[in-house]
Amino acid sequence: MDSDRGENGDSSHNHVSKKPKLSVFISEEEIRQEFSHHQRGIARINNGSFGSCPASIIAAQKEWQLRFLQQPDDFYFNHLRKGLLESRTVVKGLINADSVDEVSLIDNATTAAAIVLQQIGRAFAQGKFQKGDVVVMLHCAFQSVKKSIQAYVTGAGGSVIEVQLPFPVTSNEEIVSEFRKGLEKGKSDGRHVRLAIIDHITSMPCVVVPVEELVKICRQEGVDQVFVDAAHAIGSVPVDVKEIGADFYVSNLHKWFFCPPSVAFLYCRKSPLSSEVHHPVVSHEFGNGLAIESSWIGTRDYSSQLVVPSVLEFVNRFEGGIEGIMMRNHEIVVKMGEMLAKSWGTNLGAPPEMCASMIMVGLPSRLFISSEEDAMRLRSYLRQHHGIEVPLHYQAPSDVEGVPKDKDGLITGYARISHQVYNSFDDYCKFRDAINQLVEQRRSCKMLFTE
Amino acid sequence: MGRRMSRAMCMTWRHSSRLFSCCPLPFTSPSLLAPSHFHYIIPDIIVSHHYSHFLSSQNPSSQSSTMESSPPHHRENESNGTHNISKKSKPMLISESELRFEFSHHDPSIARINNGSFGSCPASITAAQHHWQLLFLRQPDHFYFNRLQPAILRSRTLIKDLVNADHVDEISLVDNATTAAAIVLQQIAWAFTEGRFQRGDAVVMLHYAYGAVKKSIHAYVCRAGGQVIEVPLPFPVNSNEEIVDEFRRALMRGKANSRRVRLAVIDHITSMPSVVIPVKELVKICREEGVDQVFVDAAHGIGCTDVDMKEIGADFYTSNLHKWFFCPPSVAFLYSRKTPETSPELHHPVVSHEYGNGLAIESGWIGTRDYSAQLVVSDAIEFTNRFEGGIDGIKKRIHDGVVEMGKMLASAWGTNLGTPPEMCASLIMIGLPVSLGISSDSDAMKLRKHLRENFGVEVPIYYRHPKDGEVNPITGYARISYQVYNTIDDYYKFRDAVNQLVSDGFTCALLLK
Numbered sequence: 001m002d003s004d005r006g007e008n009g010d011s012s013h014n015h016v017s018k019k020p021k022l023s024v025f026i027s028e029e030e031i032r033q034e035f036s037h038h039q040r041g042i043a044r045i046n047n048g049s050f051g052s053c054p055a056s057i058i059a060a061q062k063e064w065q066l067r068f069l070q071q072p073d074d075f076y077f078n079h080l081r082k083g084l085l086e087s088r089t090v091v092k093g094l095i096n097a098d099s100v101d102e103v104s105l106i107d108n109a110t111t112a113a114a115i116v117l118q119q120i121g122r123a124f125a126q127g128k129f130q131k132g133d134v135v136v137m138l139h140c141a142f143q144s145v146k147k148s149i150q151a152y153v154t155g156a157g158g159s160v161i162e163v164q165l166p167f168p169v170t171s172n173e174e175i176v177s178e179f180r181k182g183l184e185k186g187k188s189d190g191r192h193v194r195l196a197i198i199d200h201i202t203s204m205p206c207v208v209v210p211v212e213e214l215v216k217i218c219r220q221e222g223v224d225q226v227f228v229d230a231a232h233a234i235g236s237v238p239v240d241v242k243e244i245g246a247d248f249y250v251s252n253l254h255k256w257f258f259c260p261p262s263v264a265f266l267y268c269r270k271s272p273l274s275s276e277v278h279h280p281v282v283s284h285e286f287g288n289g290l291a292i293e294s295s296w297i298g299t300r301d302y303s304s305q306l307v308v309p310s311v312l313e314f315v316n317r318f319e320g321g322i323e324g325i326m327m328r329n330h331e332i333v334v335k336m337g338e339m340l341a342k343s344w345g346t347n348l349g350a351p352p353e354m355c356a357s358m359i360m361v362g363l364p365s366r367l368f369i370s371s372e373e374d375a376m377r378l379r380s381y382l383r384q385h386h387g388i389e390v391p392l393h394y395q396a397p398s399d400v401e402g403v404p405k406d407k408d409g410l411i412t413g414y415a416r417i418s419h420q421v422y423n424s425f426d427d428y429c430k431f432r433d434a435i436n437q438l439v440e441q442r443r444s445c446k447m448l449f450t451e
Numbered sequence: 452m453g454r455r456m457s458r459a460m461c462m463t464w465r466h467s468s469r470l471f472s473c474c475p476l477p478f479t480s481p482s483l484l485a486p487s488h489f490h491y492i493i494p495d496i497i498v499s500h501h502y503s504h505f506l507s508s509q510n511p512s513s514q515s516s517t518m519e520s521s522p523p524h525h526r527e528n529e530s531n532g533t534h535n536i537s538k539k540s541k542p543m544l545i546s547e548s549e550l551r552f553e554f555s556h557h558d559p560s561i562a563r564i565n566n567g568s569f570g571s572c573p574a575s576i577t578a579a580q581h582h583w584q585l586l587f588l589r590q591p592d593h594f595y596f597n598r599l600q601p602a603i604l605r606s607r608t609l610i611k612d613l614v615n616a617d618h619v620d621e622i623s624l625v626d627n628a629t630t631a632a633a634i635v636l637q638q639i640a641w642a643f644t645e646g647r648f649q650r651g652d653a654v655v656m657l658h659y660a661y662g663a664v665k666k667s668i669h670a671y672v673c674r675a676g677g678q679v680i681e682v683p684l685p686f687p688v689n690s691n692e693e694i695v696d697e698f699r700r701a702l703m704r705g706k707a708n709s710r711r712v713r714l715a716v717i718d719h720i721t722s723m724p725s726v727v728i729p730v731k732e733l734v735k736i737c738r739e740e741g742v743d744q745v746f747v748d749a750a751h752g753i754g755c756t757d758v759d760m761k762e763i764g765a766d767f768y769t770s771n772l773h774k775w776f777f778c779p780p781s782v783a784f785l786y787s788r789k790t791p792e793t794s795p796e797l798h799h800p801v802v803s804h805e806y807g808n809g810l811a812i813e814s815g816w817i818g819t820r821d822y823s824a825q826l827v828v829s830d831a832i833e834f835t836n837r838f839e840g841g842i843d844g845i846k847k848r849i850h851d852g853v854v855e856m857g858k859m860l861a862s863a864w865g866t867n868l869g870t871p872p873e874m875c876a877s878l879i880m881i882g883l884p885v886s887l888g889i890s891s892d893s894d895a896m897k898l899r900k901h902l903r904e905n906f907g908v909e910v911p912i913y914y915r916h917p918k919d920g921e922v923n924p925i926t927g928y929a930r931i932s933y934q935v936y937n938t939i940d941d942y943y944k945f946r947d948a949v950n951q952l953v954s955d956g957f958t959c960a961l962l963l964k
Contacts, residue, residue, distance in 0.1 A: 039590040050591035050819055058588070062581075068780065069577065071558040072569035073909050077900070107801070110818030114801045125644045125675075144803035144818060151802045156644075254819065261587065262820040280800030281626075281633045282667035298629030298663065299569055299773065300781040304821065380596075389592050 026317040035422035043388045043427035047418035048206070048232060048358050051255040060310040061260050064303035080302060084295045087308035091265045094312075094322075095249075096240045104266045104291040105305045106279070109231040112250035112266040113145045113197075115290070116227045117152035119277045120195055124156035129194050131157035134186035136223070137197040139164045140205065145197065145229060158194070161186045165202060165209075167395055168349045168360075168404060172210040179214050183221050193223045200230030200244075200251075201237065204393045206358045206416045207350045208237065215245045225273065232256060234265075235315075236326055236356040241267050248277075256357065256420070257322075258311045260304045266290070318421070325421060329357035333419035336428040337361045340417070343432045344439075347404045349395075349414050358418045360393065362404060362411040366439050369394055369413030374445035378413070381448040386434040391416050545837040553834075554936035562908045562941035566932035567725065567751060567878045570774040579830040580779045583823040599822060603815045606828035610784045613832070613842075614768075615759045623785045623811040624825045625799070628750035631769035631785040632664045632716075634810065635746045636671035638795050639714050643675035650676040653705035654714045655698075655742070657728070658683045659721040664748055668716065677713065680705045684726070686915060687869045687880075691729040698733050702740045712742045719749035719763075719770075720756060723913045725878040725930050726870050727756065734764045744795065750774065753784075754835075755846060755877040760786050766794070773824070775877065775934070776842075777831045782824040785810070838935070845935060849877040853933035856942040857881050860931070863946045864953075869928050878932050880913065882925035883949065888958030889914055889927030897962040898927070906948035 026034075034054035038044055044052075064083070068075045088103045097103055106112055123129045135153045137145070139162040149160055163182035166174045179198075186193040196218050200211050211228055218226045227248040233239050235256030241249050249267040253259040268274050268290060277290050281297040295302075315322040334352040337359035341348055349360030369375055375392040382388040393414045397403045404411045417428065545553075553573035557563055563571075583602070587594045607622045616622055625631050642648045654672045656665065658681045668679055682701040685693050705712040715737050720727050730747055737745045746767040752758050754775030760768060768786040772778040787797055787810060797810040801817040835842040854872045857879035861868050869880030889895055895912040902908040910929050917924035931942065 037585060037588055039593075042590055044590070046592060050587075050595065053588060065577075066556060068569075069556050069572060071561055071563070071909070073565060074558075074561075074903065076569070107820045108818035110803050111801045117802075118800070122674075144806075147804065147806040148802040151798065151806055252819070260821070262818070278670070280637070281630045282636075282670045283629050283663040284666065286663075286666040286670055298627035298781070299771070300626045301779070301821065301824065383593065389590070 025319045030317075031421055038422065041387045043386075043390075043430040045417045045419070045423060045427050045431060046389045046391055047420040047423075048203075048255065048416060049391060050261070051252070052258065052420055052422065053254065053260045054258055054314060057258055057307055057310055057314060058260060060307045061303045064306045065301060068301070068303070080306075081295055083306040084302065087263075087305055088265070088291065090308045090312050091253075094234065094239065095265070095267060096242050097267055098242070099270065101289060101291055102241075102267055102270055102274075104268065104279075104294040106250075106264055106266055106294050108254075108262045108264045109142070109229055109250045109252050110144045110148070111280075112248070112264060113148045113227075113229065114152070114280055115266065115277055116195075116225075116248050117148050118280060119273070120158065120225075121152035121156040122276070123194070124153070124158050129158065130192070132159050132189075133192045133194045134159050134161055135195045135197065136161045136163060136182050136186050136193055138162070138199055138202065138209075140167075140202050141197060141199060142203050142229065142231065149197070153195075159191075161193075165205075165207065167205045167207065168347065168362075169207055169354065170351060172213065172354070175207075175209055176213055176217070180217060183217065183223070187221065193218075193221070195225045195227060196223045197227045197229060198246075200228050200239075200249075201232040201356055201358070203231070204391065204416065205349055205360050205395065205414060206232075206355070207360075208354045208356050211246070212244050219245070231264075232356070232358070235322060236329065236358075238323070238326070241269070247271065247273060253308065253311070254304070258314055259307060263304045263308070266294075326357065329419045329421070330355065332423075333357050333359050333417060336417060336419060336425075340415075340428060340432050340435075344435060345406045346411055347406075357420065358416055360414040360416055362406070363392070363413035363415055364435065364439050365406050365409035365411055366442070366444065367413060367435075368444035368446065370445075375413055377448055378445045382431075382434060386430065388431050388434055390431060543837075544839055549837075550935065557936065560907050561903075562910075562944040564931045564933075564937060564941050564945060565909045565911055566934035566937075567722070567774065567930060568911060570771065570780070571777065571934055571936065572773065572779045573777055573834055576777055576827050576830050576834060577779055579827045580823045583826045584821060587821075587823070600815055602826045603822065606825055607784075607811060609828050609832060610772075613753065613758070614784070614786060615761050616786055617761070618789055620809060620811055621760075621786055621789050623787065623797075623799075623814040625769075625783050625785050625814055627773075627781045627783045628661075628748055628769045628771050629663045629667070631767075631783060632667045632746075632748065633671070633800055634785060634797050635714075635744075635767050635769075636667050637800055638797050639677065639744075640671040640675040642713070642795070643672070643677050648677065648711070648713050651678050651708075652711045652713045653678045653680050654716065655680045655682060655701050655705050655712055656716040657681070657718055657721065659686075659724065659726070660716060660718060661722045661748065661750065664716065672714075678705075678710070680712075684721075686724045686726070687867065687882075688726055688874065689871060691732065691874070694726075694728060695732055695736070699736060699740075702736065702742065706740065712737075712740070714744045714746060715742050716746045716748060717765075719747050719758075719768075720751040720876055720878070722750065723911065723930065724869055724880045724915070724928055725751070725875070726880075727874045727876050730765070731763050738764075750783075751876065751878065754842060755849065757846075760788070766790075767797075772828065772831065777834050778827060779824045782828075785814075846877070849933045849935065850875065852937065853877050853879045853931060856931060856933060856939070860929075860942060860946055860949075864949060866925055877934065878930055880928040880930055883912070883927035883929055884953050885923055885925055886953050886956075886958065887927060887949075888960055890959065894959035894962075895927060898959055901962055902945075902948060906944070906951075908945045908948050910945060 088100050092100045092103050135158055161182050163179050198211055198214050199209055201208050215226050226246040228246040230249055230251040232255055234251040247269050250264055252264040254262045268277060279293040279297055283297050285293045285296050318325050337348050340361045344364050346362030372394045375394040379392045395412055395414060397410050397412055608619050611619045611622045654668055654677055656668055672679055680701050682697050684697060702712060717730055717733050718728055719730050734745050745765040747765040749770040751774055752770030766788050769783055771783040773781045799813040799817055803817050805813045805816050835845060838845050857868050860881045864884050866882030892914045895914040899912045913928045915926050917926055
């Protein structure tokens, strides 16, 4: 391997050349090895839910874990914070933040939501916001975020406006127009919109939202704070927090950025708000800023937060680094989506330009998916009987005309397929064939046997 | 599968890919961090005869006979991975060499007499943890839908039995006592905000409450309009009565001007300085005096002292399992007593799908993260059962051990213990020679660092502010811990280090920064 890298001073590399330094990108075989811990026989086309972590990063993580176990006091006093700062610095560079102080590392987007919303809840409790002031969110916001809003906002006297995300969707304008409507509603009766929570990439159904534009509208319309829940973003779309312009921006690094479970960054734009946000687990560092508070929340395993620099090294083994990975994931998932839609005679839930590395593919109407339970049932069936892991979404047909149809009826179910570097064409063929088989056998969801 | 595999997992520390055909670690290029466990060497520690302290008298302590006669399930000797345990046999008690192996990842150059701060985790439990981590990474959706919650429930059920709780609903798993404090205090803050408590109502805590908990109390209680009353505790302390008296006085202060004491936060074993508090008695007093809720912070609890929820009678009780119960970082339980009247609603601050389904269920899913430390409780219990008397045997021996070592050091230095032996569990405070000149918290920290870097001794140092009129007071105390992996040599090393400092005429003033 060393000679491939020319590290032994091979003379052929010494002559002057305008070409970039020869480097060897990760090979197919190496990629396979990196993900060889994935269960064989499973078409794992759901990177979106829980992410994935290559073996070399797992190994790097174990190294950090071992260092703690070897001499935890020394680790705590001399190594931990330095390691966390290095990780935060890598993230700052990736997202174009101004200062590393603006970057905190936490467990996941769910934790970030709690942090932002607790601050909102306190403002209501302290009378800074009036009862009835509004928090705007997307109708399809992630379930845990909705519950967090219920706990911290509604519970404190705030009211919530849900913006309907049209789905299937064909253009950004549809989303923008719904969002404007939501803001108008929020401002009605002299109320104040205190917070807008906007997904960068919604979870189910999955669509890339024009966040920059929506944030601009929020500023124009006098929304106090904007929180972008970008759980899926880093590693699947370019992230520039200054361009996006939100007050808070969170993304999970374990979803599309190859970190082990779990680690996310929460970006908090420097502002008077910065001192109002706190980690809910209060420890020694309380009051020293969220980033420092988050770096110690009691004894626990911080190792997943410490491998970020190793992950940067990992992605740079791919041609084009993370940008190259994003581009290829996008291209392939679109191709696979189109392949499936063609084979099944169905549709895509959003146009390619509104997708990143996940895409929604309509399922044949003959499967008669008529509820979320049906979708879950079919999902379990596919896992148990076909070794296919893919989340399915039930989209109730709206009254508005233009509900997509296939040759047999209304399309009410969608599969959210992901593509990550470990996926292969066979994964999607397997899925294609399993669905075709069900249709041929005239089996609908309700007929499927699951344990 | 879990039990037998867990012993086999020991080997993963040294030969990672052997047992997992599905997880061969790839050749990693030099540019990535090399997995150090490939280079992991079991150090050649000379076995101190003091390991036999922990082993059965039935078990001949000579290593060679143990090796030869070891039953099939001692994986160290097996190379073919066959499992031919006789099903009904009791597990053999752990031998000296096995014990050494279990903690051989500890830095051998350090006298690690500070189990209290960060705990410790035997190799076989780390291996069991890796097994769970791998299960998730293999097929996370299946893990999430089918495996995680039953495994968490199993852990909670085992803990319920260990701590004599009535209902498994009363047991939630959280990261650590710091998190548990946030949960209990958040609920107090809500009560103030919603007007159920009046501004000025009090929360009582011990002056020696853990720093993070103090901050949490200030953050959640003061911010919401509550008042905090600290119970000053004498140190050195000589009897439970001293503590009880101060506590009663503080409760009176809390109730002055017709205020209510809404919550008492009581340490079971304080951190610094470390003292075992008579919690049962204090809880009784709280009930007598009409304190609404009692929260016992027993970060140091399970595995070093008796932890019986019904005996202690608190409303909330938390203890870290990674400190004295051999679990990996990190896992703690939070006990919340079920009462016929409506108990206050506790919620995990990280709200997720399970919000509203009770704290135990909420805590079972707070977003994607590594729950593996919560899943090896059965392995930890199995580990303790390899010692004579199980966890109770361990508790007794580490108590006796730390007292013996404490007395040895106090005698060698001509100082005193900070508490009588009956007010200690597996930690004890020993006065440091006055000549060391510890005159501030910063001195204590610097001395600790000096001991670590120059003498290879890891021990936390406490600065005790002298009282007016004290002549030549002892102002520095070391908090030594004793856990199953410690040997007498660890404490000799500390003894000798301090003696050398004294004879060199060292004072803290000499230390920079």
